[in-house]
Amino acid sequence: MRLLVILLLICVPCTAQTSASLELIVKDPSGALISKAQVQLIKNGKIQSASQTNQKGEARFTKLISGPYQVHIEAPGFTAHDVDVELTGVSRKEVTLEIDVIKVDVEVAEDAQVRATNPNAASFSNVMTADQIAQLPDDPDEFENAINQLAGPGAQIRVNGFRGGKLPPKSQIREIRFRLNPYAPENHDAGFGLVDVITKPGVNAWHGSFNFGFRDEALNGRQVFAPFRGPEQQRRFGLSLDGPIWKDHTSLFLNVEGSLFFDARPIFATLPTGKVSDLAYRPSRRLNLDARVEHVLTKTHTARFQFQRNASVQNNLGVGDFDLPARGYAQEQTEYIARFADSGVIAKKYFNEFRIQARWIDTATRSSNIERTILVPGSFNDGGAQRTGGRNQFDLEISDNVDYALEKHGIRFGGQLEAGRYRSNEFNNALGTFEFANLASYVAGRPTQYTQRIGNPLVEYPQYQFGWYAQDDFRVRKNLTISYGVRHEFQNHVPGKFNFAPRLGFVWSPKKNGTITFRGGAGIFYDWFAAQVYEQTLRVDGERQRDLVIVDPAYPNPFSSGTQTSLPPSRIQTDPNLQIPYIIQASFGLETQPFKLFQLRTNYQYQRGVHLLRGRNLNAPVPRLGRPDPTVGNITNVESSAYSSVHRLMVNVGPAKFVQGLFWSVNYLLMKNTNEADSPFSLPTNNFNLRADRGPSAADFRHLVSGFVNKRLPMGFNISTIFQATSALPYNITTGFDNNGDTVINDRPAGVGRNSARGEARWEIGSRLSWGLDFGPDAQPAAAGPQMRVVRVGGGDGAAPPSISTGAAKKYRFELYAQAFNLLNHANLGTFTGVQTSPFFGQATSAQSPRRFEVGTRFNF
Numbered sequence: 060m061r062l063l064v065i066l067l068l069i070c071v072p073c074t075a076q077t078s079a080s081l082e083l084i085v086k087d088p089s090g091a092l093i094s095k096a097q098v099q100l101i102k103n104g105k106i107q108s109a110s111q112t113n114q115k116g117e118a119r120f121t122k123l124i125s126g127p128y129q130v131h132i133e134a135p136g137f138t139a140h141d142v143d144v145e146l147t148g149v150s151r152k153e154v155t156l157e158i159d160v161i162k163v164d165v166e167v168a169e170d171a172q173v174r175a176t177n178p179n180a181a182s183f184s185n186v187m188t189a190d191q192i193a194q195l196p197d198d199p200d201e202f203e204n205a206i207n208q209l210a211g212p213g214a215q216i217r218v219n220g221f222r223g224g225k226l227p228p229k230s231q232i233r234e235i236r237f238r239l240n241p242y243a244p245e246n247h248d249a250g251f252g253l254v255d256v257i258t259k260p261g262v263n264a265w266h267g268s269f270n271f272g273f274r275d276e277a278l279n280g281r282q283v284f285a286p287f288r289g290p291e292q293q294r295r296f297g298l299s300l301d302g303p304i305w306k307d308h309t310s311l312f313l314n315v316e317g318s319l320f321f322d323a324r325p326i327f328a329t330l331p332t333g334k335v336s337d338l339a340y341r342p343s344r345r346l347n348l349d350a351r352v353e354h355v356l357t358k359t360h361t362a363r364f365q366f367q368r369n370a371s372v373q374n375n376l377g378v379g380d381f382d383l384p385a386r387g388y389a390q391e392q393t394e395y396i397a398r399f400a401d402s403g404v405i406a407k408k409y410f411n412e413f414r415i416q417a418r419w420i421d422t423a424t425r426s427s428n429i430e431r432t433i434l435v436p437g438s439f440n441d442g443g444a445q446r447t448g449g450r451n452q453f454d455l456e457i458s459d460n461v462d463y464a465l466e467k468h469g470i471r472f473g474g475q476l477e478a479g480r481y482r483s484n485e486f487n488n489a490l491g492t493f494e495f496a497n498l499a500s501y502v503a504g505r506p507t508q509y510t511q512r513i514g515n516p517l518v519e520y521p522q523y524q525f526g527w528y529a530q531d532d533f534r535v536r537k538n539l540t541i542s543y544g545v546r547h548e549f550q551n552h553v554p555g556k557f558n559f560a561p562r563l564g565f566v567w568s569p570k571k572n573g574t575i576t577f578r579g580g581a582g583i584f585y586d587w588f589a590a591q592v593y594e595q596t597l598r599v600d601g602e603r604q605r606d607l608v609i610v611d612p613a614y615p616n617p618f619s620s621g622t623q624t625s626l627p628p629s630r631i632q633t634d635p636n637l638q639i640p641y642i643i644q645a646s647f648g649l650e651t652q653p654f655k656l657f658q659l660r661t662n663y664q665y666q667r668g669v670h671l672l673r674g675r676n677l678n679a680p681v682p683r684l685g686r687p688d689p690t691v692g693n694i695t696n697v698e699s700s701a702y703s704s705v706h707r708l709m710v711n712v713g714p715a716k717f718v719q720g721l722f723w724s725v726n727y728l729l730m731k732n733t734n735e736a737d738s739p740f741s742l743p744t745n746n747f748n749l750r751a752d753r754g755p756s757a758a759d760f761r762h763l764v765s766g767f768v769n770k771r772l773p774m775g776f777n778i779s780t781i782f783q784a785t786s787a788l789p790y791n792i793t794t795g796f797d798n799n800g801d802t803v804i805n806d807r808p809a810g811v812g813r814n815s816a817r818g819e820a821r822w823e824i825g826s827r828l829s830w831g832l833d834f835g836p837d838a839q840p841a842a843a844g845p846q847m848r849v850v851r852v853g854g855g856d857g858a859a860p861p862s863i864s865t866g867a868a869k870k871y872r873f874e875l876y877a878q879a880f881n882l883l884n885h886a887n888l889g890t891f892t893g894v895q896t897s898p899f900f901g902q903a904t905s906a907q908s909p910r911r912f913e914v915g916t917r918f919n920f
Contacts, residue, residue: 079123079146084153084407085116085132092116092464093156096134102126113466132156155358187235189259191722191769195779196827196878197272197915198295199226199316199347205781205825209726209767210237210254218256221416222456224367224396225347226256228299228314230268230919233259241644242564242580244528244544245460245473249584249642249666258312260353265302271295272915280884280909282325282338289323289338293913304352312351319344324379327905328439329898331502335439339378339387345371360403367396375427377444380890380905381437387427388444395419410462412473416455423449424485431615432492435501436795436804437897445492448485448516452590455479467534471544474527481590483598484517491607493614494804496795497896508802509612513628514604518597522590524550530562538568548585552593553639558585560641574655578662579647586640592672592739593633596697601630608692608802626802629692631674631740638699643667652715660711668703673736675700679746679801693802695740700749703734703756720771725764732759742803744813754813755789762786777829784822789814795896808895818903821887829876833869872919877912884910 085096096112100120107128110118125147132140137156144152187209195205203226207214218226226232238253246253272295281288295318304311321342328335351365375387400414424446432442460473491511495501530544542564549556564580598604605628613619648662677694680686688694708729714722734756735749743752762785769779791807791814798806807813881887888903 079125080121080149081119081123081128081130081144081146082149082151083112083118083120083130083132084151085112085118085134086153086155087137093134093137096132096137096156099131101129101131130154186237189233191767192229192232192235195229195781196825196880197229197270197297197876197917198293198318198913199297201880202226202229206235206254206256209724209765209781214254215248215250216254216256219258219363219400220255220412220414220458221398221400223416223418223454224394225316225349225369227258227312227349227351228268228297228316230266230299231258231301231312231314233257240542240564241646242542242562242582243471244530244546244560244562244582245471247475247526247546247548247584249582249644250664258351259301260310263303263306265300266920267298267300268917268919269299270297270915270917272913274911274913278910278912280881280911282323282909283886283888283906284325284327284336284904285323285338286336287338289340291322291911293318293320293322295320295915305354307355309352309354312349312353314349315347316349317344317346325905326379326383328381328383329498330439331498335383339375339384341373341375341378343371343373345369356401357403360401363398363400365396365398367394369394369396377446382440385428385430385441386432386444388424388446389427390422390424392420392422394421405461408463412460414459415457418452418454418456420452420454421449422451429490431490432488433501434492434494435498436494436793437892437894437899438498438501442492443490445486445488445490447489448483450481450483450485452481453479469532469534470530471532472527472529474525476523476525478521478523479590480519480521481594482517482519483594486512486516488512491617493612493617498898504614506612506614506617507610507797507804509607509609509617510802511607512599512604513607514602516598516604518594518603520594520597522550522552522593524548524587540566542566542580546585548639550588550639552633553588553637554635555638558639558641559583560585574652576650577648578650579645581643581645584642584644586642588637588639588672589739592697595740596631596633599629599631601628601691605630606692610797610800610802626692627690629694631695631697634696634698636699637697638670640671640699641669643669656715658711658713658715660709662707662709664705664707664709666703666705666707668701668705668734670699671701671703671734671736672697672699672739673701673749674698674738674740674742675749676742676746676801676803680799681747682799695742697739701735702753703732705733706731721769723766723768725766728763730759730761730763732756742801742805744805744807745799746801752813754815757789757814759814760785760788775831777831778826780824780826782822782824784820786820787817790816790818790891790893792816792893792895795894816891816893816901818891819888821907822885823880823887823907824882824885825878825880826882827876827878829874831872831874833872835870837869870920872917874917874919875915876917877914879913880911881907881909 083098085093087093093116094112098110098112098118099106100108108120110120112118123146128144128146130142130144132154134156140154140156142154144150196202206216215222218224234257236255236257238255241250241253274291274293276288276291279288279291297316299314301310301312303309321340323338323340326335326337326339348368351363354362356362370393372391374389376390378384378387395418397417398415402412405411426444426446428443430443432445434440455478456475458473458475460471463470488511491509493506493509496507500507526546526548528544528546530542532540532542534540544562546560546562548558548560560583562580562582564578566576566578568576599606608626608629609617610624610626644664644666646662646664648660650660653659674695674697677696678686678688678691710727711724713724732755733753735753737757743749745751765783767779767781771777792811794806794808795804796806797804887907889905889907891901891903892899894900
């Protein structure tokens with residue numbers, strides 16, 4: 060018995076010594092989990108055990124001897140961390156790693172195949188850094204236009220996840236990311252044109268920037284159809300300021316931007332007395348204010364508040380080309396935007412992003428002249444613009460996204476609610492419009508028809524739309540990831556509510572070094588029924604407002620006796636079986652590095668548009684029988700009966716490795732775009748044969764080449780160039796007469812298809828040359844405050860890693876720049892006339908802007 064007790068006393072301590080375990084959680088300063096971190100357990104100077112954190116940032120050690128240990132943790136891009144622990148029983152500890160300011164990049168996923176097949180890593184996007192962004196145009200409109208050129212047609216731009224509003228100043232943008240992962244169910248829009256603008260995070264030192272730009276006609280080119288080089292001037296200024304209100308907690312960003320501007324628009328028309336070639340002057344002014352606050356709520360949550368006020372006044376719009384000076388009108392618009400966003404870790408396992416945006420827009424329009432309109436297509440347009448009234452809209456957008464990472468799964472789900480209330484009293488064509496077939500008919504006083512919209516235009520209505528989604532990025536193997544999910548959407552003004560959109564995508568990297576990657580997918584994308592379309596069906600419903608149409612009216616008094624035929628009132632309506640339009644999209648792409656010199660991305664994409672919106676006249680006259688219902692006029696039925704198809708082959712070439720001081724990228728697009736209608740109110744030539752209008756889209760250019768080059772030169776100089784070239788756009792050929800008697804003058808000659816003619820190709824080169832000087836004391840490093848990063852399966856994050864300069868930057872920087880748009884002053888012809896009765900038939904009557912030259916300065920402090 061005594062021997063048994065002695066043995067028990069000996070065994071119990073031994074058992075206690077082997078019962079300890081440790082669960083370690085590794086995070087970054089924002090609370091995001093870090094995978095692939097190397098963890099070592101050290102006791103008495105010797106490594107006892109080693110492990111690596113998984114996708115949930117966890118490392119586990121079991122069967123340890125109780126006692127004191129030192130835990131050593133290393134992760135790429137972070138400062139190595141040591142912590143002492145006392146292990147007894149089951150222990151759990153969380154460790155936060157600090158960003159290593161000596162490192163240039165934070166790369167969480169080290170394996171090349173893992174990085175290449177991670178849908179959230181940098182390989183799934185093209186990224187422009189702050190240095191490259193600095194070489195884009197300074198003018199806000201030109202800056203946005205440059206981004207659209209680089210992204211390609213139909214690009215959707217988001218700023219910190221928000222749509223709408225103005226872009227932030229270049230000095231406050233950390234990066235611009237061109238997304239290449241279109242099949243994620245979180246995306247509402249189809250295509251590859253998603254651009255994320257990500258602003259810089261909170262800072263611990265005050266910084267600012269002031270810029271001024273000036274442009275006039277001295278170095279500008281002459282408008283193609285102008286008799287002389289007209290006067291033009293733009294004075295633009297911008298001021299931004301950002302810094303801490305509460306160090307390490309709250310940062311403030313302020314920005315004000317304004318401009319005074321006027322330009323000249325060519326008038327190129329033909330009157331009975333001869334040709335008219337003149338210039339119309341269009342003054343405008345703009346003032347935009349922006350304030351943003353970022354506040355660290357907790358160690359794992361950051362909140363962002365933002366308010367924008369954007370106001371503009373434009374005068375003498377509507378004048379130019381065939382439109383004479385009497386057609387001018389002015390427009391004032393004021394926009395207010397309030398935003399709130401919160402992002403952070405919830406319950407240690409979930410990463411949540413919440414956003415809410417409220418937007419108010421007030422628009423007022425007034426015509427310069429109050430008189431009837433005279434239209435002679437392809438010759439001249441005279442009389443008042445007949446645009447009076449205003450529109451008030453309030454839009455609310457709420458979205459929430461949640462991420463949950465498992466060992467091989469990156470699960471994401473969320474929803475989006477968009478609601479709005481609209482009020483509009485816009486008068487259009489309230490005084491009436493005469494339309495003539497040609498100049499001879501105008502001289503003879505024989506209009507083809509007279510139209511007038513009668514009634515009260517005031518309408519008020521709400522609209523809302525909702526979508527939710529769930530998706531999973533499943534890493535089947537280290538080199539293969541499959542993404543799948545579904546999105547469901549519905550609207551209050553469209554009958555169908557079961558609009559489910561499945562999505563599927565894959566990424567496969569067969570080589571161990573990750574230099575070849577295949578990606579593809581397919582999915583359905585629904586489109587919203589626009590509020591402006593619904594608004595027209597409410598306004599012109601035959602009761603609030605109605606359209607009066609008189610065929611072969613008397614002139615100048617359309618109501619006097621004669622041979623005219625007055626139709627009963629016309630109306631616009633939505634089809635009772637209307638469906639939400641949707642696009643079926645599929646694509647396959649390859650990414651590789653030929654000769655290890657270039658990064659080559661190719662992608663083929665096919666889109667099929669189904670149930671697209673078009674207009675159809677339900678009461679069009681039947682040949683030899685007349686109108687089905689003689690008691691009403693035209694009934695424009697907005698229905699979902701049109702189809703489209705788009706083929707795109709996209710190629711992107713860039714450097715495999717970035718050479719110091721040089722960045723370049725070249726894009727090529729081969730496209731064929733076919734549809735049956737260009738807008739919901741586009742009426743067919745033959746209402747009894749809708750397929751006869753199937754033809755090239757109005758945006759069907761066959762080829763597009765674009766690129767961007769930026770080179771840092773000696774002695775503080777820097778030069779950048781943007782270029783773009785597109786093949787010819789199509790245009791429609793019409794007779795100029797109402798041959799089928801449906802009172803819509805869009806008839807084509809026999810055997811001629813819709814949009815069958817082509818204009819001319821266009822190309823343009825823009826360039827910016829700058830010189831900068833850094834001076835003053837060394838600047839205080841702008842230590843970034845906590846940043847929220849979404850770590851999903853496979854590592855990587857939703858944003859590019861921060862780049863932190865190790866050089867001794869100076870406190871002040873002075874810069875001079877000169878930039879030119881359409882540098883070589885190439886004549887890019889615009890609209891071509893397709894009306895056979897026009898004296899300009901088959902000729903261009905407008906052109907894009909000639910060379911514009913701007914000089915300016917920027918001072919950073």
